[in-house]
Amino acid sequence: MSTSLETLSPCLSICHECDLLNDVPPLPPDGCARCSRCGHILFRNPANCVDRTLALTISAMMLWIVANLFPFLSFGMPGNLVHTNLISGVISLYEQGQTILSIVVLVTSIIAPALQIAGLLYVLAPLSRGRRLPSARRTMRWLGHIKPWSMMEVFLLGILVSMVKLGGMADVIPGVALWAFCCLIVVLSWALSILEPLVLWGQLDRAERVGGPERQ
Numbered sequence: 001m002s003t004s005l006e007t008l009s010p011c012l013s014i015c016h017e018c019d020l021l022n023d024v025p026p027l028p029p030d031g032c033a034r035c036s037r038c039g040h041i042l043f044r045n046p047a048n049c050v051d052r053t054l055a056l057t058i059s060a061m062m063l064w065i066v067a068n069l070f071p072f073l074s075f076g077m078p079g080n081l082v083h084t085n086l087i088s089g090v091i092s093l094y095e096q097g098q099t100i101l102s103i104v105v106l107v108t109s110i111i112a113p114a115l116q117i118a119g120l121l122y123v124l125a126p127l128s129r130g131r132r133l134p135s136a137r138r139t140m141r142w143l144g145h146i147k148p149w150s151m152m153e154v155f156l157l158g159i160l161v162s163m164v165k166l167g168g169m170a171d172v173i174p175g176v177a178l179w180a181f182c183c184l185i186v187v188l189s190w191a192l193s194i195l196e197p198l199v200l201w202g203q204l205d206r207a208e209r210v211g212g213p214e215r216q
């Protein structure tokens with residue numbers, strides 16, 4: 001894998017706190033640029049941020065698969081143990097006439113995280129080897145639009161409330177998918193938090209283009 005132990009080029013950056021236009025000098029690896037007036041952090045240059053984000057994204061992909069394939073919750077009633085997983089919960093909501101709610105759960109808890117993971121892998125896997133696939137920049141812009149639709153935390157909160165409420169009627173047993181889902185929330189948020197846009201766009205500019213021309 002290539003590394004991003006590179007010094008960021010000097011640039012101009014506006015402080016989001018006090019609106020001062022800062023003339024930022026070259027930033028070494030693991031350096032941090034601050035506003036010269038208020039001290040607000042303008043951006044960082046984390047070492048190996050592309051490789052680290054890629055490793056976390058691969059972990060998130062495996063967690064997403066486990067979260068969707070294995071039992072999410074099991075309900076134990078006298079003489080009966082019912083297993084549910086994420087997609088069967090969505091289907092159950094739809095069959096009960098909760099069409100809009102089932103679509104919201106499907107989009108925010110299954111599709112949006114999957115698109116985030118797929119988009120990050122599409123851009124970062126080649127970039128870690130110094131290459132750039134067609135439409136990589138467009139993919140990163142789309143990821144910015146998809147991010148608000150990924151609301152796994154809200155879904156998890158609803159599940160926890162349901163577990164407490166159903167606890168009096170049946171034994172609610174968390175499945176391996178529930179733990180994977182919790183880890184997925186943490187790992188995906190971690191991956192997105194360490195990906196510094198300035199470093200990413202700089203590496204995309206320098207990467208060797210693969211395939212057809214880049215579509216903006």
Ligand SMILES: [Zn+2]
Pocket residue numbers: 015016017018019020035036037038039040
């Ligand atoms: Zn400032």
